[in-house]
Amino acid sequence: MALRLIDYGSPEYEQMVRLRYEMLRKPLGLSFSPEELEKEKDDVLMGAFEDDRILGCCLLTPLDPQTLRLRQMAVPNNLQGKGIGRALMIFAENIARDMGYNSLMMHARITATGFYEKLGYVKIDGEFTEVTIKHVIMEKKL
Ligand SMILES: CC(C)(COP(=O)(O)OP(=O)(O)OC[C@H]1O[C@@H](n2cnc3c(N)ncnc32)[C@H](O)[C@@H]1OP(=O)(O)O)[C@@H](O)C(=O)NCCC(=O)NCCS
Numbered sequence: 001m002a003l004r005l006i007d008y009g010s011p012e013y014e015q016m017v018r019l020r021y022e023m024l025r026k027p028l029g030l031s032f033s034p035e036e037l038e039k040e041k042d043d044v045l046m047g048a049f050e051d052d053r054i055l056g057c058c059l060l061t062p063l064d065p066q067t068l069r070l071r072q073m074a075v076p077n078n079l080q081g082k083g084i085g086r087a088l089m090i091f092a093e094n095i096a097r098d099m100g101y102n103s104l105m106m107h108a109r110i111t112a113t114g115f116y117e118k119l120g121y122v123k124i125d126g127e128f129t130e131v132t133i134k135h136v137i138m139e140k141k142l
Contacts, residue, residue, distance in 0.1 A: 001048050001049070003047070003087060004049065006047050007045075008041045008043075012049075012054065015053075016054060017032065017037065019054055020032075020057065023076065040059065043059045044095060045057070045059045046058060046088065046092060046095070048075075048088055048091075055075065056084040056088050057074055058071065058072055058074070058089075058092055060104075062101075063105070066101060067101060067102075067103040068096050068099075068101045068103070068104055069106060070092055071106065073085065073088065073089075075088075086119065090119075093142055096142055103141055104121075104139070105124075106137070107137060108123075108136055110127070110134045110136065113138065116138050120140050121139060122140070123136045123137070
């Protein structure tokens with residue numbers, strides 16, 4: 001498995017958007033608007049790959065000079081529980097540190113809080129509804 005940055009608009013980005021749609025939006029009856037995807041040209045996009053096949057992804061959006069927001073973390077159903085999500089989180093944290101940020105936060109789906117807790121994230125606020133489901137805010141100082 002290789003972890004690498006994804007260029008906005010590249011074939012890898014198209015794979016990433018498909019994975020995110022399948023895992024994060026389609027089950028909720030939602031999709032991505034062109035405006036929403038357009039904003040991602042300013043984000044740090046990353047994925048886990050086996051050859052050219054995407055195994056997982058996430059992205060980082062700057063919030064303020066200290067803090068990045070992790071978004072769109074997804075691993076396909078049939079590949080979950082193999083450490084791909086953890087590897088992506090560690091990769092994202094290292095990139096965030098290298099960029100000079102000292103805090104990572106996310107709007108975590110309630111169903112995923114256990115995953116983030118295992119990686120050292122703590123709930124700092126919640127609960128609220130986003131994309132029709134309950135979330136909490138979690139954070140870790142890097
Ligand atoms: C959440 C998600 C990204 C985790 O990815 P993954 O590759 O399955 O996670 P890993 O295999 O790296 O798991 C790392 C650890 O977290 C645990 N874990 C994984 N998902 C968990 C969950 N939903 N709740 C509690 N613990 C979880 C694993 O058991 C593992 O624990 P261990 O170190 O004791 O073995 C993946 O399940 C997913 O894509 N879910 C659907 C989309 C989603 O909810 N994304 C997050 C939106 S906020």
